[in-house]
Amino acid sequence: MSLGVFGTRHLQALLGSLGRLKRNAVATVLTLLVIGLALALPAALGLFVTNAQSATGGFSQAIDMSVYLKSGVPLAKAQQLAADARQRPGIAQATVISADEGLEQFRRYSGFGAALDALKSNPLPNVLHVVPRRDASSAAQLQSLRSYFAAWPEVDVVQLDTDWVLRFNAILAVLRRLVLIAAALLGAGVLAVVGNTIRLEILNRRAEIEVTKLVGGTNAFVRRPFLYTGLLYGIGGAALAWTILEVAVLVLDQPVATLAQLYGSRYVLQGPSGQVLGVLFGGGMVLGWLGAWISAHRHLRSIEPRA
Amino acid sequence: MILFERVSKRYPNGREALTHVSFRIESGEMVFLTGRSGAGKSTVLKLVALLERPTRGTVTVNGKSTGTLKARHIPAFRRQLGVVFQDHKLLADRPIFDNVALPLVVAGAPLREVDKRVRAALDQVGLLGKERMLPAELSVGEQQRVGIARAVVSKPPLIIADEPTGNLDPDLSLEVMRLFRRFSDVGVTVLIATHDQHIVRDLGKREIVLASGEIQEQGSADPGALPHVVATR
Numbered sequence: 001m002s003l004g005v006f007g008t009r010h011l012q013a014l015l016g017s018l019g020r021l022k023r024n025a026v027a028t029v030l031t032l033l034v035i036g037l038a039l040a041l042p043a044a045l046g047l048f049v050t051n052a053q054s055a056t057g058g059f060s061q062a063i064d065m066s067v068y069l070k071s072g073v074p075l076a077k078a079q080q081l082a083a084d085a086r087q088r089p090g091i092a093q094a095t096v097i098s099a100d101e102g103l104e105q106f107r108r109y110s111g112f113g114a115a116l117d118a119l120k121s122n123p124l125p126n127v128l129h130v131v132p133r134r135d136a137s138s139a140a141q142l143q144s145l146r147s148y149f150a151a152w153p154e155v156d157v158v159q160l161d162t163d164w165v166l167r168f169n170a171i172l173a174v175l176r177r178l179v180l181i182a183a184a185l186l187g188a189g190v191l192a193v194v195g196n197t198i199r200l201e202i203l204n205r206r207a208e209i210e211v212t213k214l215v216g217g218t219n220a221f222v223r224r225p226f227l228y229t230g231l232l233y234g235i236g237g238a239a240l241a242w243t244i245l246e247v248a249v250l251v252l253d254q255p256v257a258t259l260a261q262l263y264g265s266r267y268v269l270q271g272p273s274g275q276v277l278g279v280l281f282g283g284g285m286v287l288g289w290l291g292a293w294i295s296a297h298r299h300l301r302s303i304e305p306r307a
Numbered sequence: 308m309i310l311f312e313r314v315s316k317r318y319p320n321g322r323e324a325l326t327h328v329s330f331r332i333e334s335g336e337m338v339f340l341t342g343r344s345g346a347g348k349s350t351v352l353k354l355v356a357l358l359e360r361p362t363r364g365t366v367t368v369n370g371k372s373t374g375t376l377k378a379r380h381i382p383a384f385r386r387q388l389g390v391v392f393q394d395h396k397l398l399a400d401r402p403i404f405d406n407v408a409l410p411l412v413v414a415g416a417p418l419r420e421v422d423k424r425v426r427a428a429l430d431q432v433g434l435l436g437k438e439r440m441l442p443a444e445l446s447v448g449e450q451q452r453v454g455i456a457r458a459v460v461s462k463p464p465l466i467i468a469d470e471p472t473g474n475l476d477p478d479l480s481l482e483v484m485r486l487f488r489r490f491s492d493v494g495v496t497v498l499i500a501t502h503d504q505h506i507v508r509d510l511g512k513r514e515i516v517l518a519s520g521e522i523q524e525q526g527s528a529d530p531g532a533l534p535h536v537v538a539t540r
Contacts, residue, residue: 006415008417008418009412009415012412207396207398208398210396211396211398211409212409212413213382213385214356214358214385214390214396215385215386215390215409215410215413215457215461216382216383216384216385216386216410216413216414217382217409217413218379218382218413221382221413304358305358
C-alpha cells in the first residue's frame with residue numbers, strides 16, 4: 001500500500017468520524033462535557049498548587065537563621081565571628097546586622113519610632129544573619145548548624161524560623177500527591193466514558209461493520225474510524241478543559257490580585273503553562289484513543305458477517 | 308474455482324445442514340443451486356464465502372482451503388469474491404455511490420480509480436446517474452442491482468448470490484439473472500442459490516439440486532466449460 005493510499009484511508013476515517021460526531025451533536029457535546037470536566041479537575045488542582053508555590057516562592061525557599069549575640073559583644077568581634085562562619089561549608093551568606101542598624105530597621109518597620117526615641121540607650125544586640133546553602137537546608141543539617149552557633153560563648157540565642165516553611169512545603173507535597181490521585185481516578189473515568197460511548201456506537205453500526213467485513217474489510221479498517229472518534233473525544237475534551245481553566249483564571253484574577261495586595265504582593269494568577277497544556281492534550285488524546293481501542297478490541301471481534 | 312470434497316456441516320445447535328456434499332465448479336461456469344428451503348443452499352454459500360467453516364471435508368475456493376485459512380487472511384480471501392444477498396444488505400444511511408464503492412475502499416484503491424470503477428459498475432447494472440441517491444429512494448429491483456454492482460465493482464473472479472430474485476417479480480427476476488449471465492459470459496464464475504425453477508430452465512445453465520443437505524442431482528458442466536468431476540455421494 002502506497003503512502004498516499006495510506007494517508008487517504010486515514011483521512012477518510014478521520015473525516016468520517018468528524019462528520020458522525022457532528023451529526024450527533026447533542027450526544028457529542030454531552031460526552032465532551034464529561035471528559036472535559038474530568039480532565040479539568042486535576043488540571044485545576046495542579047494549577048492551584050503551582051500558583052500557591054510561586055506566590056509564596058520568595059519565602060518558601062527563605063530559610064535563614066538569626067544568631068543573637070550577647071549584649072556585651074562588640075561589633076568588631078561580631079564581624080570576626082561572621083568571617084569565621086563564612087568559612088564553614090553549607091553557609092551561603094553570613095552578615096552582621098549591627099545594633100544600630102537593627103534599631104534603625106525596627107524604627108522604620110515597627111511603627112514604634114516615637115517609643116524608641118524615649119529609650120536612652122540601644123537595647124538591641126548585634127546579630128548575625130545566616131543563610132544556609134540551599135543544598136544544605138534539610139531539617140537535620142539546619143539543626144546541626146544551630147548547635148554549631150549555640151556553642152559559641154558570645155552567642156545568646158539562635159532563632160530558626162523554618163518550621164512553618166517546612167510545614168508549608170509538606171502541605172504542597174501532599175497537594176501534589178492529591179493531584180496525581182485525582183488525575184489517575186478521573187483518567188480512568190475518561191477511559192470508561194470513551195469506552196462506553198464507542199461500545200454504543202459499535203452496536204449502532206453493527207450492520208455496517210458486518211457488510212464491511214463481508215466485502216473484505218480487515219479488523220484494522222473497521223476499527224480505524226472508532227479510534228479516530230476516541231482521539232477526537234480526547235482532543236475535544238482537552239480543549240474544553242483548557243477553556244474551563246482559562247475561564248476560572250479569568251474569574252479568580254481580580255480577587256486573587258486583591259488578596260495579594262493585602263499581603264503587600266503584586267502576585268498575578270498564572271494560567272496553565274505550555275507544559276500543563278501539553279500534558280492536558282497529550283493525556284486527553286492517549287486516554288481517548290486507548291478507551292476506544294479497548295472497546296473496539298473487545299466488541300469488534302464478536303461482530304462477524306452473517307448471511 | 309470451487310471444489311467441495313465430502314463436505315459436512317453441523318451447526319452448534321446440532322442440526323446437520325450438509326452431509327457428504329461433493330461437487331466442482333470450473334472457472335467461468337454459471338451454476339444454479341436449487342432445492343427447497345432448508346435443503347442446505349445457504350449453507351453451501353456460507354461455506355464458499357467463509358462465513359462458516361466445514362465440520363468435515365474440505366472446501367477449496369480459488370485454490371484456498373477454507374478450513375485452514377487463518378483469520379487474518381480472511382479479508383484478502385473475501386476480496387476475491389462478490390456476494391449478493393436476497394435482502395441486498397445495503398447501508399441505508401449511505402448514498403448509492405458509497406455503497407458500491409465499499410469493496411474498493413476497504414481494499415485501499417486510489418480515489419480516482421474508485422470513482423471510475425463505481426461508475427462502470429453502476430453503468431453495467433443500468434443505474435448510472437443515481438449515485439447520490441439513498442437506497443430507500445430506489446425501487447426494490449434497483450436496490451438489488453445496486454447490491455450486484457457492489458459485488459462486481461472490484462472485478463472478483465467469483466460471484467455468489469443467495470436468492471437474488473427472491474423479492475422480485477418474474478420480469479425483474481429475469482432481468483437480474485441476465486445480468487449475472489453477462490458477467491458469466493466475460494469469464495466470471497457465478498454461483499446462484501435460487502428456488503425459481505422457471506428462471507433456471509429459461510437460462511439453461513447447469514443446476515445442482517440439494518435435498519435435505521445432500522446432492523440429489525448436479526447436472527453437467529456448461530458446454531465450453533471444462534468437464535466437472537462427477538462427485539461422490
